[in-house]
Amino acid sequence: MSTLIKLTDAGFQAAEDLFIDVADEDAIPDGPVILSLTRFQAEGDALVTAGRSVGVRIAADEAVEDLAYDLPRLALVAVVFPKFRDGRAFTTASLLRQRLAFGGEVRAVGDVLREQAMFMVRCGFDAFAPSDGATVEDWARAAGRFRHVYQRAADGRAPAFEERG
Amino acid sequence: MYLYDQIDREFLADRAAEFRGQVARRLAGELTEDQFKPLRLMNGLYLQLHAYMLRVAVPYGSLKPDQFRAFAHIARTWDKGYGHFTTRQNIQFNWVRLGDTPDILDHLAGVDLHAIQTSGNCIRNVTSDPYAGATAQEVDDPRVWSEVIRQWSTLHPEFSFLPRKFKFAVTAADADRTAARAHDVGLKVQRGPDGDLGFEVMVGGGQGRTPYLAPTIKPHLPASRLISYLEAVLRVYNRHGRRDNIYKARIKILVASLGAEEFARQVEEEWLKIGTAADLPDTELARIRGSFTAVNFDTLPPRSDAFEAAKTGHPAFARFVRNNVKAHKQPGYAIVEISLKAPGATPGDASAEQMDVVADLAERYGLSDIRVTHEQNLVLPHVALNDIEAVWRGLDAVGLATPNISLISDIIACPGLDYCALANARAIPVAQSIAERFADPDRAENVGELKVKISGCINACGHHHVGHIGVLGVDKKGEEFYQLSLGGSGAEDASLASILGPALPADKVADAVDRMVEAYLAIRQDGERFLDTFRRTGMTPFKEAVYVDAH
Numbered sequence: 185m186s187t188l189i190k191l192t193d194a195g196f197q198a199a200e201d202l203f204i205d206v207a208d209e210d211a212i213p214d215g216p217v218i219l220s221l222t223r224f225q226a227e228g229d230a231l232v233t234a235g236r237s238v239g240v241r242i243a244a245d246e247a248v249e250d251l252a253y254d255l256p257r258l259a260l261v262a263v264v265f266p267k268f269r270d271g272r273a274f275t276t277a278s279l280l281r282q283r284l285a286f287g288g289e290v291r292a293v294g295d296v297l298r299e300q301a302m303f304m305v306r307c308g309f310d311a312f313a314p315s316d317g318a319t320v321e322d323w324a325r326a327a328g329r330f331r332h333v334y335q336r337a338a339d340g341r342a343p344a345f346e347e348r349g
Numbered sequence: 350m351y352l353y354d355q356i357d358r359e360f361l362a363d364r365a366a367e368f369r370g371q372v373a374r375r376l377a378g379e380l381t382e383d384q385f386k387p388l389r390l391m392n393g394l395y396l397q398l399h400a401y402m403l404r405v406a407v408p409y410g411s412l413k414p415d416q417f418r419a420f421a422h423i424a425r426t427w428d429k430g431y432g433h434f435t436t437r438q439n440i441q442f443n444w445v446r447l448g449d450t451p452d453i454l455d456h457l458a459g460v461d462l463h464a465i466q467t468s469g470n471c472i473r474n475v476t477s478d479p480y481a482g483a484t485a486q487e488v489d490d491p492r493v494w495s496e497v498i499r500q501w502s503t504l505h506p507e508f509s510f511l512p513r514k515f516k517f518a519v520t521a522a523d524a525d526r527t528a529a530r531a532h533d534v535g536l537k538v539q540r541g542p543d544g545d546l547g548f549e550v551m552v553g554g555g556q557g558r559t560p561y562l563a564p565t566i567k568p569h570l571p572a573s574r575l576i577s578y579l580e581a582v583l584r585v586y587n588r589h590g591r592r593d594n595i596y597k598a599r600i601k602i603l604v605a606s607l608g609a610e611e612f613a614r615q616v617e618e619e620w621l622k623i624g625t626a627a628d629l630p631d632t633e634l635a636r637i638r639g640s641f642t643a644v645n646f647d648t649l650p651p652r653s654d655a656f657e658a659a660k661t662g663h664p665a666f667a668r669f670v671r672n673n674v675k676a677h678k679q680p681g682y683a684i685v686e687i688s689l690k691a692p693g694a695t696p697g698d699a700s701a702e703q704m705d706v707v708a709d710l711a712e713r714y715g716l717s718d719i720r721v722t723h724e725q726n727l728v729l730p731h732v733a734l735n736d737i738e739a740v741w742r743g744l745d746a747v748g749l750a751t752p753n754i755s756l757i758s759d760i761i762a763c764p765g766l767d768y769c770a771l772a773n774a775r776a777i778p779v780a781q782s783i784a785e786r787f788a789d790p791d792r793a794e795n796v797g798e799l800k801v802k803i804s805g806c807i808n809a810c811g812h813h814h815v816g817h818i819g820v821l822g823v824d825k826k827g828e829e830f831y832q833l834s835l836g837g838s839g840a841e842d843a844s845l846a847s848i849l850g851p852a853l854p855a856d857k858v859a860d861a862v863d864r865m866v867e868a869y870l871a872i873r874q875d876g877e878r879f880l881d882t883f884r885r886t887g888m889t890p891f892k893e894a895v896y897v898d899a900h
Binding site: 268269270271272274275278283299300302303306307316329330331332333334335336337338339344345347348349 | 354356357359360363364366367384387388391470500501503504505506507508509510511512584587588592622626627629630632633636
């Protein structure tokens with residue numbers, strides 16, 4: 185099983201991944217599942233109504249706003265980085281937190297590298313499935329590299345201009 | 350000038366430490382070149398034809414003497430004794446070794462400099478007016494807003510992995526020295542109908558293989574709403590800019606395919622949703638603004654007898670003044686341009702010795718302020734008229750008194766095939782051959798303002814699309830050829846150049862330019878620059894002059 189790192193009030197921690205990421209062509213197994221947006225729109229309602237724990241996988245070219253009314257029923261949203269340099273996932277996560285006020289888990293999946301840890305945390309990701317073999321310690325070190333930041337972002341961290349104030 | 354505080358300094362120290370770790374992992378073999386490449390690019394480190402090249406940011410082209418001396422030190426210690434100033438107002442060191450780069454970044458951080466976001470698909474160093482704070486033309490100091498954008502864009506969490514690189518220009522004067530419409534975003538600071546400060550926002554300009562001039566998408570954005578509006582622009586681009594084709598990924602392609610109106614509508618819609626939460630508080634704006642106002646000008650008479658006498662006494666000094674010295678807003682002061690286009694030199698290059706001398710002169714006579722222009726020259730923005738002769742002598746002693754600003758030998762050229770892995774043809778020798786052809790300063794002055802811009806490939810780093818005469822190096826079956834174009838401008842009268850005709854071999858380029866200049870001199874009307882004559886007559890007389898032998 186690949187590493188899952190979660191950001192909690194106690195910092196970064198290794199976590200067991202309870203969810204099964206279901207490909208569109210596979211049958212939906214028992215237990216908590218992550219479905220694609222299309223699959224969720226077709227079959228998700230029944231699962232959620234049955235009390236299942238469901239997450240949705242958002243591809244880089246999908247509009248997260250389409251999920252707005254379902255968000256309160258979702259356990260997590262997995263945002264896909266098809267390549268690390270495809271930055272659309274950062275906007276998706278920012279919108280989830282800042283515009284859609286999603287309070288559940290926002291998980292980074294796909295080409296997830298430690299060099300982007302800080303950007304991810306700042307945009308509101310709080311769960312990470314690194315593809316570069318990064319350990320919890322690697323991840324925490326990369327995410328905490330900078331003592332200061334310059335912008336307001338989804339993480340609520342005080343930017344330089346507030347520190348100065 | 351903006352001074353870094355402890356927060357800015359700790360940020361740079363953290364960045365340098367991060368890169369040191371990454372280089373160590375690369376040298377130890379823990380990272381492959383493929384894995385390392387995006388990391389080094391985030392720190393301005395390119396692998397060129399012969400060596401690594403480090404591109405160091407000069408935020409909005411503004412430097413202090415100790416920072417300039419740091420460039421000299423780097424050139425001397427870790428490079429071959431010189432540096433190359435670029436059309437982005439940055440400096441490049443062309444011969445660094447990978448293992449030395451962490452020490453170089455540490456040295457830069459020691460004087461508040463860095464290489465952050467000088468490459469990669471992120472928001473690059475902001476270009477601004479090299480005359481900022483010195484020209485009477487401006488309605489506000491564009492450096493204030495450039496610094497606001499620098500801070501906001503530094504490691505921006507959402508906009509550091511854009512479809513493609515992203516460049517800002519900020520100007521506050523009607524005379525545009527930033528090529529604002531040739532940028533992804535051009536901002537012109539202006540007063541609105543009610544006298545309120547704001548910006549004309551131009552989006553979607555750029556050069557490269559599909560040049561566009563940026564259309565205005567917001568005629569007047571209130572100054573206090575700058576950051577939220579930029580977030581909206583960047584968000585629309587980050588979501589909808591193309592990522593399937595590197596040549597169609599710049600924002601200019603998105604703006605052109607949607608149309609400026611529809612793009613503006615999408616930005617407006619997003620901007621309304623963002624609201625004011627992203628905007629910078631007035632207190633921080635005031636803090637930044639405050640750091641740009643404290644220039645200790647002496648109260649001087651508007652006329653200096655010593656200066657006038659020196660001009661009368663030395664024709665060479667008078668020529669320097671005619672071409673390189675510009676009007677200052679403060680009585681008794683002037684703006685002095687330093688040409689990095691001496692005959693035979695590589696455009697934009699400066700040696701360590703030259704950099705040290707410029708730093709000394711700036712400290713002694715220039716209120717410790719140095720600027721880099723996007724035309725690859727330097728500027729001492731605040732020199733008292735009484736001191737200009739001494740500055741000229743100091744510059745002349747190290748070959749920096751070339752009196753050719755905006756003349757035909759003041760050529761922009763990219764590094765070309767002499768350095769660059771992307772180039773199809775050399776640019777520097779072509780620039781040198783044209784400059785040599787017009788080495789007679791009387792003739793060059795008679796020709797007047799004529800901007801020649803040379804790119805060694807279609808990526809257009811030498812800005813050939815906005816040259817009065819543009820030169821583009823192309824590869825024809827393994828041979829270097831040059832395509833000439835006419836009528837471009839990167840200034841307030843921005844336009845894109847049109848192709849003159851079939852490409853020419855390298856040894857015919859200076860001839861062709863010479864013939865076009867002679868044609869211009871024969872038909873120009875009173876006060877017309879080359880560009881004005883071209884705009885009046887069109888291509889025909891120039892085409893005939895160049896291709897007459899072909900008939």
